[in-house]
Amino acid sequence: GAGVSQSPSNKVTEKGKDVELRCDPISGHTALYWYRQSLGQGLEFLIYFQGNSAPDKSGLPSDRFSAERTGGSVSTLTIQRTQQEDSAVYLCASSLLGGYGYTFGSGTRLTVV
Amino acid sequence: DQQVKQNSPSLSVQEGRISILNCDYTNSMFDYFLWYKKYPAEGPTFLISISSIKDKNEDGRFTVFLNKSAKHLSLHIVPSQPGDSAVYFCAASSESGGSYIPTFGRGTSLIVHP
Numbered sequence: 470g471a472g473v474s475q476s477p478s479n480k481v482t483e484k485g486k487d488v489e490l491r492c493d494p495i496s497g498h499t500a501l502y503w504y505r506q507s508l509g510q511g512l513e514f515l516i517y518f519q520g521n522s523a524p525d526k527s528g529l530p531s532d533r534f535s536a537e538r539t540g541g542s543v544s545t546l547t548i549q550r551t552q553q554e555d556s557a558v559y560l561c562a563s564s565l566l567g568g569y570g571y572t573f574g575s576g577t578r579l580t581v582v
Numbered sequence: 583d584q585q586v587k588q589n590s591p592s593l594s595v596q597e598g599r600i601s602i603l604n605c606d607y608t609n610s611m612f613d614y615f616l617w618y619k620k621y622p623a624e625g626p627t628f629l630i631s632i633s634s635i636k637d638k639n640e641d642g643r644f645t646v647f648l649n650k651s652a653k654h655l656s657l658h659i660v661p662s663q664p665g666d667s668a669v670y671f672c673a674a675s676s677e678s679g680g681s682y683i684p685t686f687g688r689g690t691s692l693i694v695h696p
Contacts, residue, residue, distance in 0.1 A: 473625070502683070504686070509688070510688055511584075511586070511588075511671065511686040511687050511688040511689060512626070512671065512673075512686035513686075514683055514684075514685065514686075517683055525683065560625055560626070562625075570628065571628065571684070572628070573618075573625030573626045573627070574625050575623065575624050575625045576625055
């Protein structure tokens with residue numbers, strides 16, 4: 470696609486429910502990143518995929534968070550048993566080689582009530 | 583512990599004047615720096631970058647200055663325009679196993695008044 474596509478754009482969920490957020494990167498981009506931005510905070514790194522290499526999960530805040538990337542393209546970020554502190558904008562970015570020139574999607578605004 | 587700090591949460595500037603956004607970092611391993619601009623309800627968009635081998639990079643109205651000894655960089659916008667009103671994020675990265683995972687600051691909200 471022409472840009473990084475994320476869905477849904479908004480998600481309201483009840484505390485304790487599981488949610489799945491989707492990212493469709495730019496075609497041909499081998500690197501994919503997930504970040505989140507909580508209110509008043511910067512962009513917090515979550516996870517990084519590069520080609521067929523094992524993902525860098527060092528930013529995931531707890532074991533309730535997981536992500537996968539199927540076929541080197543679409544990625545899904547899953548949050549299990551959501552908590553109110555998970556409320557944030559979740560941003561996905563992709564780049565050609567895992568270096569410079571990241572392109573971000575518009576994000577998914579997650580609200581846990 | 584913030585490795586990338588943007589100490590001014592907001593900045594207000596008159597149209598036509600210079601906007602200066604500042605960023606400090608603590609990790610001496612950072613060797614590549616980026617500025618992103620973000621409008622409400624949109625993802626951040628890349629603005630300009632600089633490698634640690636340089637101390638200045640210019641692109642039109644935007645110039646980034648890097649002072650490695652002070653671990654400080656700044657973004658200058660001249661002249662500022664109302665359309666520049668957005669949140670500006672500073673980011674820094676260092677090579678780690680061949681990947682560059684940028685660390686972002688908390689952002690500075692720039693308002694340019696007509």
